Amino acid sequence: xxxxxxxxxxxxxxxxxxxxxxxxxxxSVVLLDRAEFxxxxxxxxxxxxxxxxxxEGLGVHGVTAxxxxxxxxxxxxxxxxxxxxxxxxxxxxxxxxxxDERLVRAAVAAGAELRRHTVRSVRATxxxxxxxxxWRAGVLIGADGAGSVVRxxxxxxxxxxxxxxxxxxxxxxxxxxxxQIIITTRxxxxxxxxxxxxxxGTANVGYGEVLRGSALxxxxxxxxxxxxxxxxxxxxxxxHHLPLxxxxxxxxxxxxxxxxxxxxxxxxxxGEGIFYAVLSGALAxxxxxxxxxxxxxxxGRALRHRLGRHLRHSGFAAxxxxxxxxxxxxxxxxxRDGEVFDRMVELGLxxxxxxxxxxxxxxxxxxxxxxxxx
Numbered sequence: 566x567x568x569x570x571x572x573x574x575x576x577x578x579x580x581x582x583x584x585x586x587x588x589x590x591x592x593s594v595v596l597l598d599r600a601e602f603x604x605x606x607x608x609x610x611x612x613x614x615x616x617x618x619x620x621e622g623l624g625v626h627g628v629t630a631x632x633x634x635x636x637x638x639x640x641x642x643x644x645x646x647x648x649x650x651x652x653x654x655x656x657x658x659x660x661x662x663x664x665d666e667r668l669v670r671a672a673v674a675a676g677a678e679l680r681r682h683t684v685r686s687v688r689a690t691x692x693x694x695x696x697x698x699x700w701r702a703g704v705l706i707g708a709d710g711a712g713s714v715v716r717x718x719x720x721x722x723x724x725x726x727x728x729x730x731x732x733x734x735x736x737x738x739x740x741x742x743x744x745q746i747i748i749t750t751r752x753x754x755x756x757x758x759x760x761x762x763x764x765x766g767t768a769n770v771g772y773g774e775v776l777r778g779s780a781l782x783x784x785x786x787x788x789x790x791x792x793x794x795x796x797x798x799x800x801x802x803x804x805h806h807l808p809l810x811x812x813x814x815x816x817x818x819x820x821x822x823x824x825x826x827x828x829x830x831x832x833x834x835x836g837e838g839i840f841y842a843v844l845s846g847a848l849a850x851x852x853x854x855x856x857x858x859x860x861x862x863x864x865g866r867a868l869r870h871r872l873g874r875h876l877r878h879s880g881f882a883a884x885x886x887x888x889x890x891x892x893x894x895x896x897x898x899x900x901r902d903g904e905v906f907d908r909m910v911e912l913g914l915x916x917x918x919x920x921x922x923x924x925x926x927x928x929x930x931x932x933x934x935x936x937x938x939x
Contacts, residue, residue, distance in 0.1 A: 569595045571853045572694065572702035573677075574684050575709035577606065578616075578839055579825025579846035581668035583706045584677040585623040586850030594676070594850075595700055599683040602669050606661035607734050607803035609836060610769040611745065611761050614654035615915035616840040619847055625671045628664060629657040633764035637744040638910065642896035643751040643889040649744065650899070653907040656745060656914070658761040658769055664839075684709070687718040687821070693857070694820050704853035704860050705821045708846055711806045713827035721814035724829055728812035730755075730836065732773030733786040735799030739768040747835070748793045754889045755833075758793035770799050773807065773836055807831045807838065811880050816868055817861035824849045833883040835913040844871065844916075875916040882912065882919065894930035902926050 571587045573580045576598035584594045612629055620628055634655035641647045673679050687705060688695045694705040707715025711723075723729065741762050749757040756774030763769065772790035774781070783804065791797070808829035816823055824830075825842035832838065848871060852864045886892050899906035905926045911917025 566695070566698070567595065567700050568693075569593045569678075569700060569702045571595075571704050571706065571850065572696055572700055573597065573706045573708055573850075574696070574715050575707070575713075575825075575827070576602070576669045576672070576679060577665055577708065577710065577825065577842065578668055579827070579842035579849075580706070580708035581665070581672045582620070582623060582843040582846030583708055583824060583850035583853070584672035585625065585675055586847040587854040588672070588675040588677055589623065590851070590854045592854035594672075595678045595680060595702070596669070596672060597680050597682045597684055597696070597700075599681065601681055603662045603666040605801075605803070606665060607732075607805035608661045609732075609734060609759055609761055609771060610658045610660050610664070610763075611837060611839070612657045612659050612664065613837060613840050613914040614656060616843050617657075619840070619843045620668070623847060624675075625668065628667050629659055632657050632659045633742070635743065635745050635762065639744045639746045640896055640899070641748045642893040643749045643754055644893040646893040646896040646900065648896050648900035648906060650903060650906045652745075653910055658745075658763045660763070660769075684714050687715055689819050689821070703820065703857040706824055706846070706849045706853055707821060707827045708824045708842075708849075710826045711808050713823070715821060716814060716823055716827050719814070719818050719821060719823075724808040724812045726776050726778035728775075728809045728829070730773050730775045730807040730809060730831070731781055731786070731804060732771055732807060732836065733783065733790060733802055733804045734769055734771030735802035736767050737770045737797040737799040738766060739797070740766075741768060742766075749889075749892060750789075750793060751889045752789075755886070756789070758790055760794060760797075770794055770797050775809070807836050809833045809883075810841070810876055811883050815865075817864045820857050820860060822849045822853060822860065822864050832913055833879060834886070837914050840915055841872075872916060875912075875918055878918040879912055891927075891931070894933070895927045897930040897933065898926040901930075
């Protein structure tokens with residue numbers, strides 16, 4: 566049986582960030598993933614500036630190289646309100662096949678041992694956590710996505726209806742090279758379609774909505790995508806689940822920590838998860854590398870310190886925006902006030918919070934008609 570300080574299940578952004586953080590302080594790390602890299606991963610491919618900042622703090626640079634900066638966001642509210650403004654910090658669209666490969670190779674270059682393996686069992690012992698009888702680690706990090714095996718091993722069920730979304734994404738030709746576009750809809754709200762250009766004449770396009778207890782067919786998702794983004798003919802359509810941050814399991818138990826999608830860290834407004842993934846992964850890796858003593862408590866404290874206030878604000882805002890007309894008021898306020906727009910972007914793509922001024926600006930638009938912007 567191989568022995569490591571830290572074992573990580575899942576070599577996506579959360580797992581690779583965890584490996585990088587643990588290796589920076591000299592911990593021995595094994596990184597397990599069932600896929601061979603590079604591999605596709607259904608996602609919107611949006612890389613927010615905050616995620617790049619976290620990775621640069623781990624010593625990883627150039628993760629968006631070759632993909633031009635996207636400087637603007639166009640947001641259409643469910644009732645027709647609209648805003649288009651420059652982003653407070655530029656974003657990028659990088660296919661996960663490229664982005665994840667760059668991160669995992671950086672982790673390997675930093676000294677993590679990458680193994681292709683499908684994890685089936687996780688067992689806590691007095692000497693550490695045993696994975697499939699082949700590896701033992703002082704601390705295990707579950708970064709294995711929405712269908713996390715590690716999360717199930719801890720006894721935490723999947724998110725219930727109302728806190729789990731499903732999305733379908735593909736790639737289509739576009740003339741748009743400068744804007745991220747999000748088009749929300751009152752039909753089965755919360756729901757929206759997106760177009761995120763890669764800068765080469767193609768864009769990642771998709772549609773997603775919150776599940777309410779009944780399965781949604783592929784044909785239905787395609788129809789909604791075509792309705793909201795007419796004229797696109799996407800290829801490579803694949804579906805995926807998004808466990809929303811409004812219903813998170815405990816972040817750790819014993820010597821086992823959860824990060825990224827496995828911890829239900831998906832923004833309830835935008836579906837953004839890359840920033841949460843690399844940040845929680847980095848925190849988990851740093852805490853795990855410091856040893857197994859009270860590791861669950863230390864990780865929980867680190868998460869609360871770094872994301873607690875933001876997650877409280879995003880959860881509260883998500884409860885308010887269950888009524889689509891509140892979203893229209895917010896979009897209308899953002900169209901009138903650039904600071905409101907920036908606050909909304911930071912809440913949806915990073916770790917921002919709302920202040921009283923922003924809340925007041927949104928409240929002032931409640932009950933008004935919001936015609937669509939040109």
